[in-house]
Amino acid sequence: QVQLVESGGGSVQPGGSLRLSCVASGFAFSGLHMSWVRQAPGKGLEWVSSISSGGGTTSYADSVKGRFTISRDNAKNTLYLQMNSLKPEDTAVYYCAKGWGAVASSQTPDPGRGTQVTVSS
Secondary structure (H helix, E strand, C coil): CCEEEEECCEEECCCCCEEEEEEEECCCHHHCCEEEEEECCCCCEEEEEEECCCCCCEEECCCCCCCEEEEEECCCCEEEEEECCCCHHHCEEEEEEECCCHHHHCCCCCCCCCEEEEECC
């Protein structure tokens, strides 16, 4: 059974940092590109970042470039997103997803998944 379990969200002030984690199970994690996507209140899923299966290639949405860093530990089946210099517009529920770019953002997360990030003063 495929499982993706996100954690690490919280409430922070603008300029703060958070590190999200996603533990994967039930599939060959090390063989797949992985991504982070997010959904702000009242909006659709937005692609945030992707990383290649081996971790050597990454890509970021312009809105987070220079502030967020995606990484992975294939030995631990875990995906990470380091988020620095957070802005109120980063407020959303964050999900990890299999695949790259639009492939990742086209997947509908199961109810109850994701980790909430709230950036507010």
